[in-house]
Amino acid sequence: MSRRNVYRESVLGIGYDLVKACVLQTAFELWIFEALKDAPKSALVLSEHLGANRRSLELFLNALVSLGFLASEGPMYQNTKYGTEIFLKGKPLYIGDMVGLQTRSAGNWLKLKECVMSGTSVAQPDFSKVDHVEAASGFARAMHNTAMGHAEFLSRKLPLASVRSLLDLGGGPGTFTIHFLHANPGLRATIFDLPATLQTTRTFVEQAKLAERVSYQEGDFNCDEIKGMFGACFMSHIIHSQSAELNRALLSNVFKHLNPDGRLIVQDFFLNPDRTSPQFPALFALNMLVHTESGQTYTFDEVAQWMREAGFEEVKSLKFRLPRGIALLTAKKS
Ligand SMILES: C[S@@+](CC[C@H](N)C(=O)[O-])C[C@H]1O[C@@H](n2cnc3c(N)ncnc32)[C@H](O)[C@@H]1O
Known part of the structure; x- marks a missing residue:
């Protein structure tokens, strides 16, 4: 690929960074990592545990594995080695509160255009x-x-x-x-x-x-x-x-x-x-x-x-x- 096309593809890929962020934030909102804290689980067991649709949950879990946020072996999903240190509440290096703040602020980013035009925040509260x-x-x-x-x-x-x-x-x-x-x-x-x-x-x-x-x-x-x-x-x-x-x-x-x-x-x-x-x-x-x-x-x-x-x-x-x-x-x- 030419340098121009590498650049073009990398720019096109940025839209998917938002998807990655949404996947991580949703995993915390659904308490996926906590649900896998004690033992690996299948999509079926997890869907019953969470009350989620089995097909969509499996798509979601596979995306989490693709991002390295979960691991899988056959039909079973589990936390990764580092995931157990940063995704589980109470661990010293836990990041879930920051991800939660990012989830709550996501809507404000959709107002970036208004902020640029007006010169100040439109988020409430400051x-x-x-x-x-x-x-x-x-x-x-x-x-x-x-x-x-x-x-x-x-x-x-x-x-x-x-x-x-x-x-x-x-x-x-x-x-x-x-x-x-x-x-x-x-x-x-x-x-x-x-x-x-x-x-x-x-x-x-x-x-x-x-x-x-x-x-x-x-x-x-x-x-x-x-x-x-x-x-x-x-x-x-x-x-x-x-x-x-x-x-x-x-x-x-x-x-x-x-x-x-x-x-x-x-x-x-x-x-x-x-x-x-x-x-x-x-x-x-x-x-x-x-x-x-x-x-x-x-x-x-x-x-x-x-x-x-x-x-x-x-x-x-x-x-x-x-x-x-x-x-x-x-x-x-x-
Ligand atoms: C971005 S946080 C940083 C917290 C901490 N210093 C750190 O680095 O982890 C900013 C902190 O400043 C406090 N803060 C912001 N404006 C303030 C003000 N006008 N008077 C007193 N505290 C304020 C906030 O409540 C918040 O705890």
Whole structure:
């Protein structure tokens, strides 16, 4: 095939990526992986278990096998080796809450044209500011799923050994805080987030048996007071939810709440100066367009500039190989 035709076929194939996503999301909605948790089952047995049509379920199960999400041997279907680690609820590397969030947001993507035309989200509610407990729990658990991919790695890499107090601003489920506390016995943390989210955060922190080392501040970090002074502030996946203006103001406020020599650590999906790469941050900018009032992804230079304007020095990026183009920028209050 010519290069042009390879390209053409690859573009044509993109439509099927949506089909793949629907297959995975539907497998979670039907609890297929849980149904196969204890033993392989045939399509007939599974259809009776789920109350599903046998013929269509078999087509569906075969598609799951074709995608590597299930395995089959003769008429029997079973979870794969890695599937048992990521598709079963309660496993540390479970991803079902994130897939569930993607299912719930799928309808919003169908409004992308309206968002591009109007310049802002048409989704309700704004995903970055969920204020009722059930939605906040679903969102926080999805954030936990993604954070679990590298939180332990990061806790070994970030120099927090000499820090006594950490502010996790917009800490969500608290997954990063939990790992930082495990890795740094002398550290205590304050997690600042919206009240509805903090209900889920408390559950995770208590499960990790860290309740005595964590305190909470409920509020909107753009308008409510941050109380106290801290040795470091971690802001993970916060700046992409809001406008440059709000981020500038937020970094200035954070600066005031750091001790001399205090560290700011910003983790996010950073764009290269061309704004078109890496691919994930470029696409995630649209995720923010679709789901928030003024969010988008930013370049290293933009965020570094906000940090310097706020008074920070020694701005530098940490070069780790992290999933989805995640990167970190740190700075110091002199
Ligand atoms: C994308 S999540 C990131 C959670 C966590 N930092 C992580 O990386 O796993 C953003 C978090 O910021 C919180 N948040 C967003 N806007 C906020 C605001 N104005 N005030 C306080 N918290 C906010 C959300 O509730 C959510 O928990």
